[in-house]
Amino acid sequence: MSQPQIQGLLASEWTAERGKKWRDQLPNMEATLSAIDAPLIAALRLDRPLRIAEIGCGGGSTALEIIRQAPAGTSVHGYDISPDLVELARTRVGADGGISFQVVDMGTAPAPAEPYDRLLSRFGIMFFEDPEKAFSNLASWLAPGGRFAFAVWGPPAHNPWMSSFRDVALQVLDVPAPDPDAPGPFRYGGGAKLLALLDTAGFGDLEMRDWRGMLPLGGGLSAPDAVEFAFRAFSVGDLLAEAGEPASSEVRRLLTERYAVHERDGAVRMDARVHVVTGCRPV
Numbered sequence: 340m341s342q343p344q345i346q347g348l349l350a351s352e353w354t355a356e357r358g359k360k361w362r363d364q365l366p367n368m369e370a371t372l373s374a375i376d377a378p379l380i381a382a383l384r385l386d387r388p389l390r391i392a393e394i395g396c397g398g399g400s401t402a403l404e405i406i407r408q409a410p411a412g413t414s415v416h417g418y419d420i421s422p423d424l425v426e427l428a429r430t431r432v433g434a435d436g437g438i439s440f441q442v443v444d445m446g447t448a449p450a451p452a453e454p455y456d457r458l459l460s461r462f463g464i465m466f467f468e469d470p471e472k473a474f475s476n477l478a479s480w481l482a483p484g485g486r487f488a489f490a491v492w493g494p495p496a497h498n499p500w501m502s503s504f505r506d507v508a509l510q511v512l513d514v515p516a517p518d519p520d521a522p523g524p525f526r527y528g529g530g531a532k533l534l535a536l537l538d539t540a541g542f543g544d545l546e547m548r549d550w551r552g553m554l555p556l557g558g559g560l561s562a563p564d565a566v567e568f569a570f571r572a573f574s575v576g577d578l579l580a581e582a583g584e585p586a587s588s589e590v591r592r593l594l595t596e597r598y599a600v601h602e603r604d605g606a607v608r609m610d611a612r613v614h615v616v617t618g619c620r621p622v
């Protein structure tokens with residue numbers, strides 16, 4: 340049997356295949372993750388008209404939610420490295436204005452002339468190739484006194500909605516553990532590494548609060564449909580496509596069994612834990 344590798348998920352991959360994959364699964368992905376918007380947006384404190392930048396905005400659903408909730412006069416600029424996702428996000432902008440999307444590598448892009456009042460990200464800050472440089476650069480995107488809120492995943496064991504696919508695949512295939520320091524969804528699962536990076540970058544008043552809840556796989560799919568969603572959406576699905584049969588069918592069978600345990604009223608819901616990290620740029 341070949342030895343497939345899970346590589347770190349580099350920002351450069353989001354410009355190409357990974358971005359296309361996310362776009363192709365967008366309605367299901369966004370429906371899975373929408374519960375995170377409430378704690379993230381609350382942490383931003385939208386207490387007056389603000390200039391807001393979103394890092395790794397993907398297809399734009401969080402930016403659209405912010406503009407729905409924020410005081411009139413607020414502007415939201417969504418930045419993402421994937422041209423496919425930005426193109427799609429632009430199609431969702433209404434006539435009211437106040438929102439725009441642009442292709443930008445937020446790991447390296449120089450700060451704009453007028454810095455922002457708020458910076459946020461829903462799962463978009465774990466992929467920088469050089470996080471130290473990226474976070475100190477991002478500090479200059481924020482006006483003195485400005486506030487940020489970033490959502491990142493907690494540890495894999497507390498996010499079975501995502502990690503159980505790998506756990507099940509391990510029963511059939513040799514799936515090496517991802518490098519915990521490499522770009523990827525669980526890079527800041529422990530929290531401390533991210534807080535240290537933000538501190539070194541010059542952010543202050545750092546705080547980390549956890550959101551815990553159940554996420555609906557694919558937005559509310561039955562076990563067999565959730566399995567198909569997982570095969571299309573997660574990197575382990577790529578490994579199984581490479582491995583072919585009989586591994587692929589066996590993992591499908593085992594994963595359907597696993598998800599079925601968590602299906603209620605036709606929807607698989609599984610535990611998730613998210614770190615919501617907040618802070619400011621000191622005055």
Ligand SMILES: C[S@@+](CC[C@H](N)C(=O)[O-])C[C@H]1O[C@@H](n2cnc3c(N)ncnc32)[C@H](O)[C@@H]1O
Pocket residue numbers: 349350353354358361368369372394395396397398401418419420421424443444445446447460461462463464466467
């Ligand atoms: C896990 S997705 C989250 C997308 C969106 N925030 C959401 O929650 O639906 C990560 C996003 O970060 C973007 N991304 C990764 N590296 C980036 C970078 N260096 N600059 C800007 N965007 C980046 C990806 O293209 C992708 O859209």
